[in-house]
Amino acid sequence: xxxxxxxxxxxxxxxxxxxxxxxxxxxxxxxxxxxxxxxxxxxxxxxxxxxxxxxxxxxxxxxxxxxxxxxxxxxxxxxxxxxxxxxxxxxxxxxxxxxxxxxxxxxxxxxxxxxxxxxxxxxxxxxxxxxxxxxxxxxxxxxxxxxxxxxxxxxxxxxxxxxxxxxxxxxxxxxxxxxxxxxxxxxxxxxxxxxxxxxxxxxxxxxxxxxxxxxxxxxxxxxxxxxxxxxxxxxxxxxxxxxxxx
Amino acid sequence: xxxxxxxxxxxxxxxxxxxxxxxxxxxxxxxxxxxxxxxxxxxxxxxxxxxxxxxxxxxxxxxxxxxxxxxxxxxxxxxxxxxxxxxxxxxxxxxxxxxxxxxxxxxxxxxxxxxxxxxxxxxxxxxxxxxxxxxxxxxxxxxxxxxxxxxxxxxxxxxxxxxxxxxxxxxxxxxxxxxxxxxxxxxxxxxxxxxxxxxxxxxxxxxxxxxxxxxxxxxxxxxxxxxxxxxxxxxxxxxxxxxxxxxxxxxxxx
Ligand SMILES: Nc1ncnc2c1ncn2[C@@H]1O[C@H](COP(=O)(O)OP(=O)(O)O)[C@@H](O)[C@H]1O
Ligand SMILES: [Mg+2]
Numbered sequence: 433x434x435x436x437x438x439x440x441x442x443x444x445x446x447x448x449x450x451x452x453x454x455x456x457x458x459x460x461x462x463x464x465x466x467x468x469x470x471x472x473x474x475x476x477x478x479x480x481x482x483x484x485x486x487x488x489x490x491x492x493x494x495x496x497x498x499x500x501x502x503x504x505x506x507x508x509x510x511x512x513x514x515x516x517x518x519x520x521x522x523x524x525x526x527x528x529x530x531x532x533x534x535x536x537x538x539x540x541x542x543x544x545x546x547x548x549x550x551x552x553x554x555x556x557x558x559x560x561x562x563x564x565x566x567x568x569x570x571x572x573x574x575x576x577x578x579x580x581x582x583x584x585x586x587x588x589x590x591x592x593x594x595x596x597x598x599x600x601x602x603x604x605x606x607x608x609x610x611x612x613x614x615x616x617x618x619x620x621x622x623x624x625x626x627x628x629x630x631x632x633x634x635x636x637x638x639x640x641x642x643x644x645x646x647x648x649x650x651x652x653x654x655x656x657x658x659x660x661x662x663x664x665x666x667x668x669x670x671x672x673x674x675x676x677x678x
Numbered sequence: 679x680x681x682x683x684x685x686x687x688x689x690x691x692x693x694x695x696x697x698x699x700x701x702x703x704x705x706x707x708x709x710x711x712x713x714x715x716x717x718x719x720x721x722x723x724x725x726x727x728x729x730x731x732x733x734x735x736x737x738x739x740x741x742x743x744x745x746x747x748x749x750x751x752x753x754x755x756x757x758x759x760x761x762x763x764x765x766x767x768x769x770x771x772x773x774x775x776x777x778x779x780x781x782x783x784x785x786x787x788x789x790x791x792x793x794x795x796x797x798x799x800x801x802x803x804x805x806x807x808x809x810x811x812x813x814x815x816x817x818x819x820x821x822x823x824x825x826x827x828x829x830x831x832x833x834x835x836x837x838x839x840x841x842x843x844x845x846x847x848x849x850x851x852x853x854x855x856x857x858x859x860x861x862x863x864x865x866x867x868x869x870x871x872x873x874x875x876x877x878x879x880x881x882x883x884x885x886x887x888x889x890x891x892x893x894x895x896x897x898x899x900x901x902x903x904x905x906x907x908x909x910x911x912x913x914x915x916x917x918x919x920x921x922x923x924x925x926x927x928x929x930x931x932x
Contacts, residue, residue, distance in 0.1 A: 485836075485837060487836065487837070510839060510841075513836070513837070513839055514838075514839035516837065517837065517838075518833075518834075518837035520833070520834065522830060524828075524830040524831060524833065524834035525834075526834070526853075527853065528852045528853050528856060537848055538835065538838040538839070538840055541840050541841075541844045541848060542839040542844075583834075586838070587837070587838070590838055596837075
């Protein structure tokens with residue numbers, strides 16, 4: 433029994449420099465599903481992701497979250513926003529706060545819980561990403577891979593039901609990619625619903641139930657990883673995949 | 679490092695500075711000698727107590743004004759990032775009026791007009807006028823700080839579910855103030871010098887103390903030079919501190 437938690441219908445986004453970043457996108461995600469979003473740079477992957485949590489507003493079309501529909505002018509309520517965690521390419525840790533405070537300060541602000549409780553959650557999340565020993569470090573003392581794992585822990589502390597990951601390993605040195613991939617893989621195994629913008633085709637192949645290929649603001653084709661990677665229907669997809677795998 | 683970058687001992691910075699200071703001293707000495715004036719440096723020590731009291735008053739007024747101005751300026755800077763256009767306009771008008779009119783006039787109006795309406799003493803009116811004047815500069819410094827905080831910080835806070843006010847106070851403002859610290863210290867230097875204008879409403883600060891010493895002795899230039907030296911002795915280390923803070927901040931960013 434699966435449930436639709438994200439649904440975009442005929443989504444259009446035009447930035448004020450007249451870039452038409454989304455050109456009528458239909459996109460949906462079921463509960464528990466891991467969807468990999470791939471495509472060349474500038475194809476609108478980030479924009480699609482950011483329209484789901486309204487970091488960007490649609491110019492036309494409809495967004496539905498957990499069955500509630502929102503037009504381009506309607507703001508999604510705070511509780512739905514809190515259901516969606518986001519992982520950024522450049523981590524966006526708070527540099528003035530320690531690793532632990534990066535988790536507890538937003539947690540206490542949003543959930544209005546006691547310090548003891550937020551400290552416990554922070555420790556639990558840091559254990560989960562294997563960084564318990566960095567509790568009192570500051571972001572600038574961490575490697576890129578460690579920063580991204582803290583960002584994941586920070587996001588998970590809010591107990592989101594959907595994770596939006598925008599190229600979580602793209603800013604990392606190659607030798608640090610695997611530690612982050614591992615954490616994401618474990619998250620998928622635990623049943624987290626995820627939309628994963630990534631160039632890590634390995635991760636997409638292993639964990640995604642569905643791969644979506646975008647180009648020039650449109651979804652060109654989608655399918656299971658085996659189908660899409662092994663026998664892409666479109667020339668565009670074929671070209672992109674061979675280029676990335678090269 | 680290339681060989682051409684290695685400075686010779688003769689051209690190293692301390693040597694150059696000593697040289698410049700020496701030249702300036704000789705020129706000043708020659709000027710003073712040819713100036714038909716009877717120098718009476720020995721009168722200065724007689725006024726030590728008055729001058730010292732003036733110096734302390736200057737420091738207290740400056741620190742108090744920068745303190746109040748930091749609070750007012752921080753709150754004002756929030757107006758500049760308001761989503762409501764009219765609020766941003768109010769901010770802009772305040773900043774432009776305060777920064778583009780003479781502080782002297784602001785102090786006089788503050789004391790003789792507003793001060794007499796609300797029955798304020800020269801001390802209160804003086805600190806208020808200097809605080810408001812300084813707050814306009816501080817607001818602009820902090821606004822600059824806010825704008826230099828990466829927009830990813832706001833986005834991360836948004837996706838964590840924080841409200842706009844929480845994001846401003848817990849995430850953006852602490853970083854903006856940290857970025858602004860060197861400029862805020864620089865503002866203290868300006869305010870110390872600006873506070874000399876409080877002498878016009880009879881606040882007993884360093885410049886008024888200097889004027890009193892002059893009118894009660896025959897030595898005017900001696901006291902003016904002493905006055906300048908005292909301001910310099912306070913302000914110069916602070917200015918150097920600004921440079922140091924900026925350097926440290928750059929080192930941390932990279
Ligand atoms: N804030 C913005 N303002 C203007 N143009 C933007 C903005 N964000 C993205 N774009 C443009 O929209 C298009 C899609 O960008 P993006 O969604 O970031 O692509 P991707 O993530 O697939 O690389 C690009 O042409 C990009 O330049
Ligand atoms: Mg992108």
